[in-house]
Amino acid sequence: SYRLRRRPTAIFPPGPPSKPVVGNILDVSPKAGWIKFTKYKDIYGEFKGLLWLSVADHLAGDLVFFHGLGNNLLVLNSMKAVQDLLEKRADIYSDRPAFTVVGELMGLGQSMPLLNYNEEWRAQRKLAHHALSPRAVKQYHVVQEDLAALLSKQILEDPEDFFSHVRLTASRLILSITYGLSVEQAEDEYITHAEDTMHMISNATLPGAFVCDLIPILKYSPSWVPFQKEAHAGREMIERLVTRPLEHVKKEMHAGTAPVSLTRDLLSSEVQGVNDKEHSIKWSAGSLYGAGGETTYATVLTCIMLMAMHPDKLKKAQDEIDHVVGVDRLPLISDRESLPYVEALIKEVMRWHPALPLSIARCTAKDDTYEGYTIPKGTIVMPNVWAIAMERTDQYDPTAFVPERFLNKKDDRFVDPTLWAFGFGRRVCPGRYLAENSVFILISTIVAIFDISLPENEELIVEFSKGLVSYPEPFKCCITPRSASKASQIIWRAAQSTI
Numbered sequence: 001s002y003r004l005r006r007r008p009t010a011i012f013p014p015g016p017p018s019k020p021v022v023g024n025i026l027d028v029s030p031k032a033g034w035i036k037f038t039k040y041k042d043i044y045g046e047f048k049g050l051l052w053l054s055v056a057d058h059l060a061g062d063l064v065f066f067h068g069l070g071n072n073l074l075v076l077n078s079m080k081a082v083q084d085l086l087e088k089r090a091d092i093y094s095d096r097p098a099f100t101v102v103g104e105l106m107g108l109g110q111s112m113p114l115l116n117y118n119e120e121w122r123a124q125r126k127l128a129h130h131a132l133s134p135r136a137v138k139q140y141h142v143v144q145e146d147l148a149a150l151l152s153k154q155i156l157e158d159p160e161d162f163f164s165h166v167r168l169t170a171s172r173l174i175l176s177i178t179y180g181l182s183v184e185q186a187e188d189e190y191i192t193h194a195e196d197t198m199h200m201i202s203n204a205t206l207p208g209a210f211v212c213d214l215i216p217i218l219k220y221s222p223s224w225v226p227f228q229k230e231a232h233a234g235r236e237m238i239e240r241l242v243t244r245p246l247e248h249v250k251k252e253m254h255a256g257t258a259p260v261s262l263t264r265d266l267l268s269s270e271v272q273g274v275n276d277k278e279h280s281i282k283w284s285a286g287s288l289y290g291a292g293g294e295t296t297y298a299t300v301l302t303c304i305m306l307m308a309m310h311p312d313k314l315k316k317a318q319d320e321i322d323h324v325v326g327v328d329r330l331p332l333i334s335d336r337e338s339l340p341y342v343e344a345l346i347k348e349v350m351r352w353h354p355a356l357p358l359s360i361a362r363c364t365a366k367d368d369t370y371e372g373y374t375i376p377k378g379t380i381v382m383p384n385v386w387a388i389a390m391e392r393t394d395q396y397d398p399t400a401f402v403p404e405r406f407l408n409k410k411d412d413r414f415v416d417p418t419l420w421a422f423g424f425g426r427r428v429c430p431g432r433y434l435a436e437n438s439v440f441i442l443i444s445t446i447v448a449i450f451d452i453s454l455p456e457n458e459e460l461i462v463e464f465s466k467g468l469v470s471y472p473e474p475f476k477c478c479i480t481p482r483s484a485s486k487a488s489q490i491i492w493r494a495a496q497s498t499i
């Protein structure tokens with residue numbers, strides 16, 4: 001005889017209604033998903049108390065669940081849910097989803113951001129920490145200040161093209177810091193290729209961007225299927241992106257001419273507990289370019305756009321810099337602590353439009369339950385930081401641009417982007433100290449030198465890209481030096497640059 005054992009029925013978090021087979025997974029939009037996910041937060045939030053599954057009424061809207069075609073996806077719409085899961089249960093929530101196309105077929109799965117929480121990831125993180133700790137990033141201050149001056153000089157000479165100047169500067173910063181490449185070298189040999197590769201990756205890492213990611217078996221389809229071709233081309237692009245600059249540094253080290261760089265530093269130092277050191281360095285360093293370029297320029301361009309829209313805030317920042325730094329020199333990274341308004345302004349830029357509105361997705365390593373809901377193993381987990389950024393508070397309208405909200409530490413504590421813009425727990429962004437300095441010096445130098453205003457006789461187009469990294473679509477604005485002496489100051493400073 002046998003006994004029927006009752007299996008507890010799984011109760012999944014709420015989500016849009018399901019259809020047979022496909023469930024509700026096709027409701028996940030690959031483009032600008034954060035907007036829709038935040039709407040669901042409002043919809044299910046209003047259900048509070050009405051849901052028959054009253055297990056976690058107080059969480060309604062914080063969790064939204066999608067499933068179908070063998071996939072589960074959980075969106076986290078609040079800081080509490082993110083902290084409870086990604087931080088307090090880091091053992092379960094620190095893997096990444098497997099991206100069939102970009103990860104497996106194109107080989108990007110070997111890079112730190114896409115690796116699961118395993119040995120190789122630990123080795124690459126260790127290398128990254130070695131080179132990017134709060135102490136280590138001090139050695140890059142001069143490069144960052146030089147490049148900020150060069151950027152402002154370019155804007156002075158060719159203000160209409162500010163958009164591409166900012167993009168290029170972010171790439172130069174990373175290439176210079178990671179591989180010691182000079183501005184010209186970076187330009188000629190690497191940047192175009194790197195930008196094309198990043199563009200391809202950014203589009204391919206959205207869930208659902210390739211149908212193949214929803215139906216992994218398709219990866220065995222013949223290579224004439226369009227995405228197989230793309231995957232092959234992508235694989236070559238990625239391999240070239242991570243291999244060439246590493247070979248360059250090795251050659252220079254051999255010849256004794258390698259300038260200071262993160263890769264030189266790692267190749268020449270003893271780092272314990274890393275097996276295949278060269279492989280890990282190659283992918284760890286390569287990961288920095290991928291993760292550090294677009295996020296930085298997205299933030300700086302968003303700031304320029306907001307300054308054109310809010311002359312009063314720009315004026316306040318300029319007054320603070322004039323008062324604290326004086327008019328005889330440009331801001332330095334060491335001035336950061338003495339410029340609270342500029343700091344608050346940058347925080348508000350990062351809140352108003354986060355560069356990574358859906359952070360970088362995680363994946364559960366085993367079955368879990370949270371507040372009565374079942375979260376199966378292999379569920380893709382997306383922290384919707386857009387919803388956190390747009391949280392309504394008693395004091396401020398979330399869509400308004402108000403740097404002042406961050407001047408008083410007690411106001412708007414949870415929407416403070418330093419708590420969520422760089423990710424969470426064990427996988428928190430290892431480049432954040434470098435990134436904060438880059439963003440600060442690029443923005444404060446521009447603000448010190450220029451007035452920024454709306455385009456004449458034209459409207460400012462406020463539109464953002466809808467991929468993993470979200471940056472402003474090309475827009476126009478007027479950037480003019482505040483005075484003739486500011487203009488000569490920047491020319492003089494740029495000429496002192498050593499890179």
Ligand code: HEM
Nearest residue numbers: 112113288291292295296360421422423424427429431435
């Ligand atoms: C404003 C600029 C930046 C923002 C907003 C940002 C944000 C983030 C976020 C949200 C994550 C995901 C963390 C998680 O899963 O919880 C991340 C990961 C990462 N970031 Fe950044 N980042 C920035 C700049 C940089 C820079 C400059 C570098 C390199 C020098 C960098 C390197 C990385 C790497 C390697 C990862 C993957 C870490 C892992 O998966 O373990 N980031 N970043």
